[in-house]
Amino acid sequence: MNAPAMNLQSGRDDGIAVGEELLSVSNVTLRFGGVTAIQDVSFDILKGEIRAIIGPNGAGKTSMLNVINGFYHPQEGIIRFRGEARSRMKPYEAAASGIARTFQNVALFTGMSTLDNIMSGRSLKMNKNFLTQMFYYGPARDEEIEHRRRVEEIIDFLEIAHIRRQPVGKLPYGLQKRVELGRALALEPDLLLLDEPMAGMNLEEKEDMSRFIIDVNQQFGTTIALIEHDMGVVMDLADRVVVLDYGKKIADGQPADVQANQDVIDAYLGVPH
Amino acid sequence: MATETGALDTFPKFLLHNAKKFGERPAMRHKDFGIWQTWTWSEMHEEIRNFSVGLKALGLKRGDKVAVVGSNRPRLYWSFCAVQAIGGVPIPVYADAVAEEMVYVLQHAEVRFAIVQDQEQVDKLLSIKDDLPALETIVYDWERGLGDYEEDFLHNFGEVQAEGKKQLAQSGAEADWIAGINEGKGSDLSVMLYTSGTTGKPKGVMLSYDNLVVSSQNANKFDNFDETDEIIAYLPLAWVGDHIFSYGQSMTAGYCVCCPESPDTVTENRREIAPTYFFAPPRVFEGLLTEIMVRMEDAGNLKKKMFHYFLDVAKQTGERILNGESTSFMERLKYKIGEFLVYGPLKNRLGMTRMKVGYTAGEAIGPEIFKFYRSLGLNLKQLYGQTEASVYITAQPDGEISADTVGTPSPDVEIDIADNGEVLYRSPGVFMGYYKNEEATKETKTEEGWVHTGDAGFLDSNGHLRIIDRAKDVGKLNNGSMFPPKYIENKLKFFPNIKEAVAIGDGRDYVAVMLNIDLQPVANWAERNNIAYASYQELANHPMVYDMMAEHVDQVNLDLASEERVAGAQIKRFLVLHKELDADDGELTRTMKVRRTLINERYELLIEALYDGSEEKFVETEVVFEDGRKGKISATVKIRDAEVHEALHRSGAMKEAAQ
Numbered sequence: 001m002n003a004p005a006m007n008l009q010s011g012r013d014d015g016i017a018v019g020e021e022l023l024s025v026s027n028v029t030l031r032f033g034g035v036t037a038i039q040d041v042s043f044d045i046l047k048g049e050i051r052a053i054i055g056p057n058g059a060g061k062t063s064m065l066n067v068i069n070g071f072y073h074p075q076e077g078i079i080r081f082r083g084e085a086r087s088r089m090k091p092y093e094a095a096a097s098g099i100a101r102t103f104q105n106v107a108l109f110t111g112m113s114t115l116d117n118i119m120s121g122r123s124l125k126m127n128k129n130f131l132t133q134m135f136y137y138g139p140a141r142d143e144e145i146e147h148r149r150r151v152e153e154i155i156d157f158l159e160i161a162h163i164r165r166q167p168v169g170k171l172p173y174g175l176q177k178r179v180e181l182g183r184a185l186a187l188e189p190d191l192l193l194l195d196e197p198m199a200g201m202n203l204e205e206k207e208d209m210s211r212f213i214i215d216v217n218q219q220f221g222t223t224i225a226l227i228e229h230d231m232g233v234v235m236d237l238a239d240r241v242v243v244l245d246y247g248k249k250i251a252d253g254q255p256a257d258v259q260a261n262q263d264v265i266d267a268y269l270g271v272p273h
Numbered sequence: 274m275a276t277e278t279g280a281l282d283t284f285p286k287f288l289l290h291n292a293k294k295f296g297e298r299p300a301m302r303h304k305d306f307g308i309w310q311t312w313t314w315s316e317m318h319e320e321i322r323n324f325s326v327g328l329k330a331l332g333l334k335r336g337d338k339v340a341v342v343g344s345n346r347p348r349l350y351w352s353f354c355a356v357q358a359i360g361g362v363p364i365p366v367y368a369d370a371v372a373e374e375m376v377y378v379l380q381h382a383e384v385r386f387a388i389v390q391d392q393e394q395v396d397k398l399l400s401i402k403d404d405l406p407a408l409e410t411i412v413y414d415w416e417r418g419l420g421d422y423e424e425d426f427l428h429n430f431g432e433v434q435a436e437g438k439k440q441l442a443q444s445g446a447e448a449d450w451i452a453g454i455n456e457g458k459g460s461d462l463s464v465m466l467y468t469s470g471t472t473g474k475p476k477g478v479m480l481s482y483d484n485l486v487v488s489s490q491n492a493n494k495f496d497n498f499d500e501t502d503e504i505i506a507y508l509p510l511a512w513v514g515d516h517i518f519s520y521g522q523s524m525t526a527g528y529c530v531c532c533p534e535s536p537d538t539v540t541e542n543r544r545e546i547a548p549t550y551f552f553a554p555p556r557v558f559e560g561l562l563t564e565i566m567v568r569m570e571d572a573g574n575l576k577k578k579m580f581h582y583f584l585d586v587a588k589q590t591g592e593r594i595l596n597g598e599s600t601s602f603m604e605r606l607k608y609k610i611g612e613f614l615v616y617g618p619l620k621n622r623l624g625m626t627r628m629k630v631g632y633t634a635g636e637a638i639g640p641e642i643f644k645f646y647r648s649l650g651l652n653l654k655q656l657y658g659q660t661e662a663s664v665y666i667t668a669q670p671d672g673e674i675s676a677d678t679v680g681t682p683s684p685d686v687e688i689d690i691a692d693n694g695e696v697l698y699r700s701p702g703v704f705m706g707y708y709k710n711e712e713a714t715k716e717t718k719t720e721e722g723w724v725h726t727g728d729a730g731f732l733d734s735n736g737h738l739r740i741i742d743r744a745k746d747v748g749k750l751n752n753g754s755m756f757p758p759k760y761i762e763n764k765l766k767f768f769p770n771i772k773e774a775v776a777i778g779d780g781r782d783y784v785a786v787m788l789n790i791d792l793q794p795v796a797n798w799a800e801r802n803n804i805a806y807a808s809y810q811e812l813a814n815h816p817m818v819y820d821m822m823a824e825h826v827d828q829v830n831l832d833l834a835s836e837e838r839v840a841g842a843q844i845k846r847f848l849v850l851h852k853e854l855d856a857d858d859g860e861l862t863r864t865m866k867v868r869r870t871l872i873n874e875r876y877e878l879l880i881e882a883l884y885d886g887s888e889e890k891f892v893e894t895e896v897v898f899e900d901g902r903k904g905k906i907s908a909t910v911k912i913r914d915a916e917v918h919e920a921l922h923r924s925g926a927m928k929e930a931a932q
Contacts, residue, residue, distance in 0.1 A: 204900075218420050
């Protein structure tokens with residue numbers, strides 16, 4: 001594990017130009033017993049882009065994210081991250097390699113403060129061993145201060161300074177989602193997976209969240225893959241869209257093209273059988 | 274550093290002076306990344322100098338108008354001085370104004386430069402840039418989200434400073450800058466502040482350095498402020514009060530101004546700083562008290578008992594101790610214990626531990642609230658002021674405090690009462706005039722320099738000024754009794770459950786009011802009483818809330834009945850509004866004052882219903898969301914009758930008997 005990078009833009013200064021392939025999914029099939037959740041799906045995510053994954057309920061979007069971050073292991077197919085193929089990877093290995101995610105239902109430590117929750121996202125970046133940390137003074141403290149600095153930058157970025165010390169369980173839903181995004185950012189990911197970041201939000205919260213997603217993408221250069229239901233949001237945010245239906249890929253391309261695609265319209269509105 | 278020449282008559286000259294005199298003392302603090310960052314006077318001098326020279330390099334000239342838009346951040350305060358050093362005129366603008374509101378001010382002031390806080394404000398300005406042909410350059414403080422903006426007239430504050438620093442490395446650049454400062458005179462236009470105005474378009478109040486410097490120095494002397502004091506800056510930059518407290522008085526006294534981390538963290542930040550001087554409009558003091566009381570409701574039994582017991586002790590002895598009156602040994606002992614157990618921790622919680630002086634102004638403060646703070650040993654006082662007066666008209670001297678006066682004339686201020694009861698004043702702080710509005714200037718300021726305040730009031734036997742209402746708002750009922758709307762509204766608003774009230778009655782048969790509930794205490798009350806509700810609207814319309822409001826109205830009627838002059842203005846009918854009155858809908862001004870004419874038009878149907886005897890009324894109201902879009906809410910609003918009491922005042926009763 002490397003020492004923590006000096007800025008959150010680490011994704012952009014490792015020599016790969018924007019636009020190169022960051023992750024590719026080739027012919028992936030995922031089955032749960034007799035149910036095929038994902039069937040022979042291939043697509044890629046380029047460095048620096050916002051990639052949306054859309055589709056009707058049960059299309060396999062969340063399963064796809066779970067495959068990408070190593071939570072599910074596909075029966076067939078190859079996933080390449082930064083050009084490296086991998087077969088079976090554990091979620092923490094995915095995290096260590098630079099993939100962070102948020103969840104469809106908020107998954108925070110509700111009894112802990114905003115600060116501690118985001119700090120927990122840094123745990124993978126802490127190198128000092130248990131004994132040093134127990135003693136605290138000296139190297140462990142220096143390390144903690146450095147991490148705290150980074151966390152404060154994220155708090156400033158997401159404008160959540162006023163809830164820094166509040167237990168997240170007491171916060172409104174929109175803010176919890178923001179804290180969750182903060183925790184994912186604390187990992188300084190190269191690839192950020194967002195599972196319905198705007199589900200259940202009101203218009204104002206959605207607009208705030210959209211702005212944060214765009215800012216993360218532009219300022220930190222983080223590549224983002226997001227699942228979203230709100231087509232307006234997808235059209236505004238995404239550079240490219242992949243559409244799943246019943247576990248199969250039915251379209252892939254620019255938002256406008258995808259929106260005009262007859263298969264996509266059929267999938268969303270339904271066709272007489 | 275070159276020496277300043279001549280008198281200290283402008284703020285940039287004070288900056289040079291302070292940088293030498295108070296060099297290593299703190300001038301400004303800002304909580305950033307969770308830590309309080311401090312700038313000393315000499316560091317602040319350097320920041321301002323770099324930025325100022327950078328602005329000059331961007332083409333800012335003497336006489337240029339510069340809009341400053343944003344919340345209380347050090348860089349925006351520095352902008353004032355940096356602009357003034359070149360001879361430009363800063364124009365702080367309310368940051369929460371929507372784009373359409375901003376167009377008028379920026380057009381009217383012909384701003385060439387704008388210094389703004391962040392992306393939100395940049396976007397706002399870009400959206401109206403086509404209507405602002407004079408606007409050439411925009412400088413932003415916080416770059417988040419602005420990375421890919423390609424407009425070449427957009428500049429980063431830090432980069433402007435860096436450019437200034439580069440220029441300063443050349444010989445003579447610094448001397449040039451100082452020469453520019455020394456060209457400034459006390460009679461020059463220092464700042465333009467647009468008054469929010471309860472009616473019509475905002476007017477640009479022009480204040481000179483002489484106005485502001487003298488007013489600030491007088492105020493510092495009046496309350497003994499010096500470089501050891503500290504305040505927290507949290508009120509809108511565009512408001513004259515903030516300009517005087519956080520800029521004028523700081524520059525002239527050398528005290529430290531602390532900027533909160535964000536507008537949402539003010540309370541917490543105040544606790545950390547514990548300012549020695551604190552100014553707040555009554556609603557802030559009300560809000561703090563309400564919050565404490567609500568929290569105490571949820572506290573344990575022992576704590577609750579202790580809290581209330583010692584508050585009673587404070588009520589009886591606190592103010593007398595503060596005013597230096599005689600008290601018994603037992604009283605002082607009890608108060609001391611109370612200080613240890615309750616008042617001390619409470620003041621700490623409020624961030625008022627070190628408070629030497631607190632002021633409240635802008636509206637009448639509830640006597641109960643006023644007494645509460647004073648009984649804790651806090652030197653809370655009232656002042657009366659206006660933008661046109663560079664704030665100070667009257668203020669309460671230490672030891673001469675009461676809840677219903679606003680004090681004696683401030684140093685160098687003369688007061689006169691016109692025949693119609695309007696308060697007039699004359700002082701060194703009197704403004705130069707309204708920008709490009711001769712007519713309005715003449716209406717307000719007489720040849721001899723007297724200014725019409727527009728407020729009706731009188732001087733009491735101790736020489737203290739009492740304000741009744743806006744002179745033009747005081748009306749008459751059809752039966753001839755006097756109708757002072759604000760007087761009635763304030764009495765209602767002193768109840769924590771009532772956030773806003775609008776009284777109607779001029780030229781009508783009786784007085785009726787429309788009320789806004791205050792969500793925080795009412796929601797808490799609803800929770801404790803097992804009242805279920807789904808929305809603000811539903812809660813406001815709940816019969817039990819109406820019962821509660823009826824009690825408050827009755828209390829106000831009893832109160833009014835006991836005062837001879839206003840006994841006829843008791844409330845006959847009332848209703849609770851289905852939506853909160855909001856500045857975004859134009860119902861309140863940005864400083865949260867009720868806009869009567871607009872409310873009368875907008876709620877015409879409800880007002881009719883108040884007078885035609887109906888029991889409920891269906892209404893639809895347009896609302897404006899924060900981003901400027903519009904929507905509608907509809908509701909059936911109930912109307913209730915209130916009991917009118919017989920005039921309790923003795924002379925009133927006698928008059929009736931005589932008839």
